[in-house]
Amino acid sequence: MDTSTFEERKTIATTIRGGMHKNLRHDSAHKHVAGSADYIDDMPEPAGTLHAALGLTDRAHAEIVSMDLGAVEAYPGVVCVLTARDMPHSNDISPSHLDDEPVLAEGRVEFHGQAAFAVIAETRDAARRATRLASIVYNDLPHAIDVIQAREAGGKLVTKPLTLSRGDAAHEMPNAPRRVKGEMRIGGQEHFYLESHIAFAIPGEDDDITVWSSTQHPSEVQHMVAHVLGVPSNAVTVQVRRMGGGFGGKETQGNQFAAIAAVAAKKLNRPVKFRPDRDEDMACTGKRHDFLVEYEVGFDDDGRIHAVDATFAARCGYSSDLSGPVTDRALFHADGAYFYPHVRLTSEPLKTNTVSNTAYRGFGGPQGIVGAERMIEEIAYALGKDTLDIRKLNFYGEKGSGRDLTPYHQQVEDNIISKLVADLEESADYRKRRADILAFNAGSRIIRKGIALTPVKFGISFTMTAFNQAGALVHVYQDGSIHLNHGGTEMGQGLYTKIAQVLADSFQVDIDRVKITATTTGKVPNTSATAASSGTDLNGMAAADAARQIKERLVAFAAERWQTTPDKVSFVPNHVLIGEERVPFNDLVKQAYFARIQLSAAGFYKTPKIHWDRNTGRGTPFYYFAYGAAVSEVSIDTLTGEYMVERVDVLHDVGRSLNPAIDIGQIEGGFVQGMGWLTTEELWWDDKGRLRTHAPSTYKIPLASDRPKIFNVKLAEWSENGEETIGRSKAVGEPPFNLPISVLEAISMAVASVGEYRQCPRLDAPATPERVLMAVERMRAAS
Numbered sequence: 027m028d029t030s031t032f033e034e035r036k037t038i039a040t041t042i043r044g045g046m047h048k049n050l051r052h053d054s055a056h057k058h059v060a061g062s063a064d065y066i067d068d069m070p071e072p073a074g075t076l077h078a079a080l081g082l083t084d085r086a087h088a089e090i091v092s093m094d095l096g097a098v099e100a101y102p103g104v105v106c107v108l109t110a111r112d113m114p115h116s117n118d119i120s121p122s123h124l125d126d127e128p129v130l131a132e133g134r135v136e137f138h139g140q141a142a143f144a145v146i147a148e149t150r151d152a153a154r155r156a157t158r159l160a161s162i163v164y165n166d167l168p169h170a171i172d173v174i175q176a177r178e179a180g181g182k183l184v185t186k187p188l189t190l191s192r193g194d195a196a197h198e199m200p201n202a203p204r205r206v207k208g209e210m211r212i213g214g215q216e217h218f219y220l221e222s223h224i225a226f227a228i229p230g231e232d233d234d235i236t237v238w239s240s241t242q243h244p245s246e247v248q249h250m251v252a253h254v255l256g257v258p259s260n261a262v263t264v265q266v267r268r269m270g271g272g273f274g275g276k277e278t279q280g281n282q283f284a285a286i287a288a289v290a291a292k293k294l295n296r297p298v299k300f301r302p303d304r305d306e307d308m309a310c311t312g313k314r315h316d317f318l319v320e321y322e323v324g325f326d327d328d329g330r331i332h333a334v335d336a337t338f339a340a341r342c343g344y345s346s347d348l349s350g351p352v353t354d355r356a357l358f359h360a361d362g363a364y365f366y367p368h369v370r371l372t373s374e375p376l377k378t379n380t381v382s383n384t385a386y387r388g389f390g391g392p393q394g395i396v397g398a399e400r401m402i403e404e405i406a407y408a409l410g411k412d413t414l415d416i417r418k419l420n421f422y423g424e425k426g427s428g429r430d431l432t433p434y435h436q437q438v439e440d441n442i443i444s445k446l447v448a449d450l451e452e453s454a455d456y457r458k459r460r461a462d463i464l465a466f467n468a469g470s471r472i473i474r475k476g477i478a479l480t481p482v483k484f485g486i487s488f489t490m491t492a493f494n495q496a497g498a499l500v501h502v503y504q505d506g507s508i509h510l511n512h513g514g515t516e517m518g519q520g521l522y523t524k525i526a527q528v529l530a531d532s533f534q535v536d537i538d539r540v541k542i543t544a545t546t547t548g549k550v551p552n553t554s555a556t557a558a559s560s561g562t563d564l565n566g567m568a569a570a571d572a573a574r575q576i577k578e579r580l581v582a583f584a585a586e587r588w589q590t591t592p593d594k595v596s597f598v599p600n601h602v603l604i605g606e607e608r609v610p611f612n613d614l615v616k617q618a619y620f621a622r623i624q625l626s627a628a629g630f631y632k633t634p635k636i637h638w639d640r641n642t643g644r645g646t647p648f649y650y651f652a653y654g655a656a657v658s659e660v661s662i663d664t665l666t667g668e669y670m671v672e673r674v675d676v677l678h679d680v681g682r683s684l685n686p687a688i689d690i691g692q693i694e695g696g697f698v699q700g701m702g703w704l705t706t707e708e709l710w711w712d713d714k715g716r717l718r719t720h721a722p723s724t725y726k727i728p729l730a731s732d733r734p735k736i737f738n739v740k741l742a743e744w745s746e747n748g749e750e751t752i753g754r755s756k757a758v759g760e761p762p763f764n765l766p767i768s769v770l771e772a773i774s775m776a777v778a779s780v781g782e783y784r785q786c787p788r789l790d791a792p793a794t795p796e797r798v799l800m801a802v803e804r805m806r807a808a809s
Contacts, residue, residue, distance in 0.1 A: 041599045044530050044537025046753045049687040053523045053542055054268065054516075065270055066224045066238045067301055076105055078286055078300035079153035081143040081160050082310060083135045086715025087169035087379040090133055090142065090162060097159040098145060103152030105294060108144045113289060115256025119281040120345060121246060122185065127345040127382065129254060129285050135164070136344035137380050138715040139309035141282070146290045146298060154303075169379035171711050173318045173339045176376040184342045184377045185350035190357050190433040190643045193368030198333040202324025206404045211790040212393050214316035214341070215386060215703045216308055216719070218727050219517075221270025223311065224301040225284040227291035233261035235288050241280035242272045242515050243555035248547045250281040251288045259547075262288070267544035272517035273699070274385030277555045278347055279311045308720040312384030313709060315340040315352055319397040329405050329416040334366045336397060339374035340390075343382035349375045351489055352383075354640070356390035358434060358647065362398030363443045363483040364420040365429040379715055385557060387699065388760045391484060395764050396704075396791060399480055403771060407778065407786040413771065414456065414479050418447065422483070435644040440651055440748050443481050446677055447655045449742070451479060454657040454675035463659070467779040472664055475672075476775030479657045480768040482678075484761040485648030486559055487636050493554040494633035494649075496564035500529065500572035502625040506612025508533065508540045513553025514565040515545050519759060520688035521561045527684060528566045528752060532573035534597040535611055550628075559652070559757035562684065564631055566752035572629025580614060583623050635749075650749045652761040653742075654678035656697070658734070658768035662776045667799030669773055671701070673736040676765055681747035681756035689758045693739050696762035702728040703763075704770045704791045773798060781805035 044050050057063035081098070083090075095107050110117045110132035120127035131142045143160065147153035170176040199205065226238040233255070239247045244264040252259045264284070269276060287300040302310070321336040338356045342349035353373035360371050402420070406413040422438045423429035430438045451457070456479055463475045488494050498512035510529055516522045522542045530537040547553070554564065580602070581595045588595075588604045601608045619625060638645035656676045662669040676693060683689045706726040710719050719725040747754045770793055777787040780802050787801045 042530060042534060042536050044527055046527050046531040046684050047682060048527070048685065050523060050527060050537065050685055052520045052688060053526065063268065065221055065268065066226050066240055069226065069238065071299065072228065072297045075297040075299055076146050076148060076290065076294065077150040077153050078290060078298055079145050079150065079157050080141040080302065080306060080310065081145060081157040082139045082306065083131065083142050083162065084138060085135045085164050085166060086138045086171065087167040088135045088164035089167065090131070090135060091165050092163045093142060094161040095143060097161070098156045101152065101156035101159060103148040104145055104156050105148065106146045106290070108146065108286065108290060109142070113254050116253050119250045119254065119285055121278040121281070121348060122346040122350060124346045127347065129282055139381065139717065141310060144286045146294065150301070169715050171378060171380060171715050173341050173376055176378050182377040183375050184346040185375050187375060188354050188357055188373045188640065188643065190371045191369065192431065192433050192435060195333045195335045195368040195370040198368040199322060199324045199335060202332040203326045204408065205322060205324045206408055207322045208404060208788060209318060209320045210397065210400050210788065212317045212319060212396050213792050214383065214709045215314035215707050216709065216725055217273045217275030217313070217386060219269070219271030219273060219275055222302055222304060222307040223276065223280055223283050225280065225287040226297065226299045227284070227287035228297045229291045229295050233257040235261065235292060236263045236265065237284050237288055238265050239280050239284045240269045240276055241266060241284070242269070242276045242517065242557055243278065244515065244545055244547050245551070245553045246278065246555065247280055247284045251285055254285040255288060255292060263546060263548045265544050265546045266515050269515065269517040273387045274389065274557060275311060277385040277557050279384055305720050309717055310381060312343060312347060312382050314386035314703070315342060315349065315383045315390065315393065316709070317356065317393045319400070321397060321401055323401045323404065325405050327409070329409050329411060329419050331364065331366055331420050333368040334401065335370045336360060337372045337374055338394065338397065339376055341378050341380065341383065342375045343378055343380045345382040347382040347384050349383060352385065352390035354390070354489060356394040358485055358489070359391040359394035360397050361433055362395050363422060363481040364398060364402070365422045366433060369433045371433055380711060387696070388763045389558065391760065392700065392764050395482070396767055399767050399771060403774065404786050407783065410783070412460065414451070417481060418444070434647065436646045436648065438651065442679065442745060443483055443653050446653050446679060446742055447479065447481055450655045450657060450675060450677040453677070456657055459659065473661055474664055474776040474779045475659065475661045476772040476779070477657065477659045478768045478771035478775060479655060480771055482654040482761055482764045484652050484764060486563065486652055486757045487633055487647060487649045488554065488558045488560060489638055489647045491636055491638055494560070494564065494636060495554065496568040496631050497550040497553065498565060498568035498572050498629040499549050500569060500576065500627055500629065502576055502615055504616055504619045506535070506539060506615045508535070509543060510540055510569065511543045511546070511549045512565040512569055513545065513550045514561040515556040517556070519692060520685065521556065521565070523688065524562050524684045525565050525569050528569050529573055532570055532577065533611065534599050536600060559759035559761065561759070562755065563751050563757060564633070567631035568629040570629065570752060571631055572627040575627035575629070576625060579623050580618055583618050583621055584614060587617065650747060650756065652679055652756045654761055654765055656765035656768040658766065658772045660769060660772040660776060662773060662798060664780060664802050667795035667802065669795070669798060671734040671769055674734040674738065676739045677742055678739070678762055678765070679742045679745045679756060680758045681745055681751065682754040683741055684753050684755045686741060689741065690739050692758045693762040694737065697765050698728050698733055700763040701766035701769050704766055705793050706732070708792050708794055777801045777805055781809040784809070
């Protein structure tokens with residue numbers, strides 16, 4: 027482990043080109059702009075490449091009485107048609123191993139758009155046209171589309187629920203001076219990655235097959251392809267150079283496309299590419315889980331919380347997928363940044379006849395935090411107080427304060443939320459601006475304004491303890507150039523760049539010596555998904571471990587060759603200092619090679635100190651917490667419900683940032699994406715179970731014009747991770763996604779002004795203009 031101080035490392039980083047803690051552009055940024063970054067669909071197709079397309083069903087829930095594929099098979103260019111019976115070994119690709127997610131539907135349709143067959147043809151156009159010629163006879167069955175219908179149909183769950191409990195909420199709730207009950211609907215979200223799912227399977231000899239897949243989890247695609255084919259994992263190699271976005275949507279959802287491409291490739295002994303179009307991708311792949319949160323909170327006249335009892339019911343879709351851990355994480359974050367003396371939280375992962383929902387940036391955490399902030403909002407309006415004052419009153423305390431234990435019994439040891447919020451409150455001039463907005467609203471008839479400051483406390487680690495491990499492979503070649511491979515995947519977030527910076531820093535060489543190579547299961551095995559904001563934490567430490575091994579060998583060699591002691595050997599910018607002699611790095615490497623010193627190492631890292639027992643609902647599932655806060659100011663038109671985000675100020679904690687430029691970009695992007703989830707992005711199914719928002723024409727992601735007019739983002743430069751993470755940095759992928767909850771609350775304040783702030787508007791998410799207008803009308807009617 028590098029024991030140098032942050033300031034020393036920062037000084038060195040300015041000496042070499044591209045060490046840790048330095049602004050550095052994304053390694054592919056210039057390629058993205060120029061259009062020269064190669065994605066899977068840009069790869070030259072080998073001779074004989076075939077193309078696949080899915081045959082989608084048009085019932086939400088039905089038995090398949092018969093399926094006539096004669097016209098499909100006869101269509102010009104069609105080479106073969108695959109059904110469930112053509113899967114060589116297994117027709118299941120369930121990531122939870124519950125045997126509930128078929129590659130292709132057999133006998134029963136569980137959601138509208140479920141694939142029942144796949145067409146393999148000479149061209150993509152022929153394959154897609156042929157899928158429309160199938161004749162399928164159905165016997166319709168009752169279907170449940172949302173949480174309420176699922177409950178009415180018996181409340182079948184896709185996985186076991188979880189309860190987190192501390193204290194005695196049932197006893198303390200009636201004793202609280204004040205109580206509020208309510209419910210909130212929190213909508214789902216489409217991933218809308220720029221590159222849709224794609225898989226390209228190339229058959230090899232014997233059982234071997236290579237699959238290029240747009241996936242965040244190459245090892246899982248490897249396991250699923252091997253499982254469906256009935257071959258060992260060592261016969262399947264999965265490769266990923268980059269994805270055009272993932273956001274969690276490519277953690278498990280790529281399994282189906284990879285498996286079908288692989289089965290067809292081995293069956294026909296020809297390469298097979300599978301790329302659905304945007305409509306198909308949106309119709310048949312999972313989304314963020316939408317929730318119905320039912321809550322009761324007891325509190326006193328000051329606004330201090332006494333007890334919380336809440337149920338988080340989720341639309342999970344037809345299969346388990348990742349719904350268990352997603353709904354678990356919603357409960358893990360249902361405390362937000364607040365201490366609940368007595369608490370009971372329950373999940374309800376409901377089965378519905380919709381596409382199986384899956385991972386999405388935040389992985390259930392944002393839904394939990396939104397629920398927590400709603401309860402704070404309820405208390406503030408009930409008492410006629412500023413929501414920020416209620417927040418500050420209920421923050422977690424310092425370690426050992428008696429207000430530092432989460433509902434899952436983990437002690438919060440690194441709490442900085444009070445300082446961070448106080449700093450932002452002052453720098454954003456929150457109090458004055460809020461007073462000005464109250465004065466403005468008192469004199470404005472149509473346009474109303476709102477402002478809110480909301481905090482973020484987000485746990486970092488996979489809650490499945492085994493996933494918190496990573497490997498890296500590092501080669502140093504004779505000329506001093508370095509080859510880097512690790513288990514993390516690049517989806518635009520800059521992971522490859524950050525890990526290359528780690529290596530450059532470790533060896534004290536310029537970053538252009540480090541070659542970043544495509545993620546492949548053939549080099550680093552048994553990897554975890556690039557998810558849970560853990561990509562840099564895990565893979566950075568694994569790369570540093572590999573560098574440490576090579577450096578130790580080089581130090582021992584140099585000490586022996588120069589007849590000195592190891593403590594007299596140190597790595598300095600582009601050189602190795604041996605006693606008083608400065609030897610160029612590449613010269614030492616060359617000499618080490620001729621002395622037969624191993625210049626390659628496999629690094630490994632496992633996150634320490636974490637454990638979780640789901641059966642008891644107790645443990646330390648998170649290595650540390652990342653913190654942040656945002657102040658958002660909005661204006662709404664009370665005649666139309668339309669709104670604008672006037673200004674946003676963010677102060678976010680990333681510890682000692684490995685790359686401030688990339689981290690600020692992640693914060694800005696996460697904020698806008700989260701703002702879209704809470705304001706414009708609405709998923710809508712009709713009464714037949716058909717997803718009607720399945721294209722850009724009907725599903726509204728934020729545009730450039732939707733970004734805040736004034737957008738100030740700063741890092742909490744005084745923060746340093748108390749745990750031994752890489753460079754004392756903190757994760758930055760998911761936590762910033764929660765910052766735009768401040769936008770939702772600011773809109774809520776603007777709406778509440780219509781009713782003189784006498785009651786909580788109880789805005790559901792997304793707060794579309796229609797919902798805002800309806801809330802305004804409710805306020806008018808109540809006043």
